[in-house]
Amino acid sequence: MRLFLREHLGIVMLFVLVVGGLLPLYQGVGGFNTTGGMTYFLCLSGFLLVATLTVRYFRRRRLYRWLGSPGRVLEELLGQESTDPLVNAFIQHGNASYQRYLGLLTEQQAATEQWRTHIVQWVHQMKTPLSVIRLLAQDGEGSRDPFPVLCELDRLQRQLDLVLSLARIERFENDLVTEQVHLSDLARGVMQQNQRLFLQSEVSVACTGEDVVVNTDRKWIGFVVDQLIHNAVKFSEPGSSVEVRIGARPEGAQLSVIDTGCGIRPRDLPRVCDLYYTGSNGRAGSQSSGVGLYLVKQVLERLGHSLQITSAVDEGTTVTVRFGTSTAAAA
Template structure:
């Protein structure tokens, strides 16, 4: 009731001001000959006014009752129906807001579930290199396999880079520093950094790139992209095969292609390779796949304004092309 009175305070004040003003004015013009006439006029107008206010309160009662109480559940705010069009419009608006909220919550819960699933998988992958390093140290404290330890540390570093990249994927634009880069030098730098990966899998990288192939991009993020593409190419290649890395320049346009001779990607998986957490048929057969690498590659390249395309044939290999 208090909320109703506050909501109609201006109407109430206007009524009393209007009633007094009209009564006084009408009386001054000799409209009322006696005090009974004034009282009758005021009583009649007050009665009609109170009837109007009572009817308005009855029509809007559920609305004011809803606003005056704290609901236990959100559903309590959207299920109310009244005979008042304005109140019903308010409840319909609440219902729409609740539906939007429900959709957003469902999306968040799905993303949170996928994140937890990936986190568990990531922890599992981290345990493998840690266990390998521990065994190397425990089995032979005098002659430790330095290469093996460094390779496992590289795996740890790559997985941590993936997690860090995923955590920062929404703020890539804020971290970009666009500059002129020698693509050939950057490729050699990334290959040197991952040399133990090529040795471990016995895969030979072959680079065809002019030293003067210059592009404008972010050095750190582009190196991250190339590194993830090389990791994918190596993981799905057989021992003794090769990876071809070549650049092509046509006028002011430069493109980079990374081609492997691996298992290839099945046609049904190609449209979804950039989806977050999607591992595809190969990922289910290869325990090392996380479904994050290509998602981050696409996200970073989109922020850099570079285009990426993937062509693949099952059993023959995959070609990933980047247009700068």
């Protein structure tokens, strides 16, 4: 009630001023011949004012009661109906805003849960190389032959880079620099960085095809190529080979990573780029986090490139990055 009175105090004061100003004017032109007539006018005007304010209050009383009680929650008001157009408009607007808020809250909760899941998986991935390094140190093998330790350190570094990339993908535009990139030089640089992985896995990797220049981000496309080569080697048998094939087609430049490994089951193929989806091959081992291909797809979409995956079980997998006609030119 106090909120209602404060809101309409200006109307009451305006009424008093108008009536107080009109009475002398009306009396001066002979409008009231008797005191009773003036009294009747004042009573009628006051009654109409009180009646109007009373009707207005009862139509909006739920809103005033809710606003006057700090402890009340918004849902109590949004679930009600009113005969007053203003209150109904307020409730409809509040419902729309509330639903948007719930949607944003749900998205934030999902993102938080997603990040928590990744941290748990990441910690699990880090435990294996740490355990291997500890065993090598206890046996004294690390001092005689540093190669196994260096391989495990590479795995640790890869997991750290993966976490950083997952965090940076949300602010991708802040870390984007496009330039002319020679795909052959880029691929060979990535292969050079993974020499220990190739030796440890006993898998040979070769870069074939013509040199092609594309307009893209060197660091992010290097991350993509690194992930694709790493996946190909990881699911290849010792003694097999992986080919990085680069070429220019009428529809644009493309880079393919081809392996002859275990392949991807048809039921897994549509979901291999989903976050945390490891598929049948990933569940059979312990090295898959379900993050790499998800990040690859996210990066390529943000760069304006596309990804195509074809595979046959026990025959191998071909993953192709297509750069488009506007980005490719033979060097």
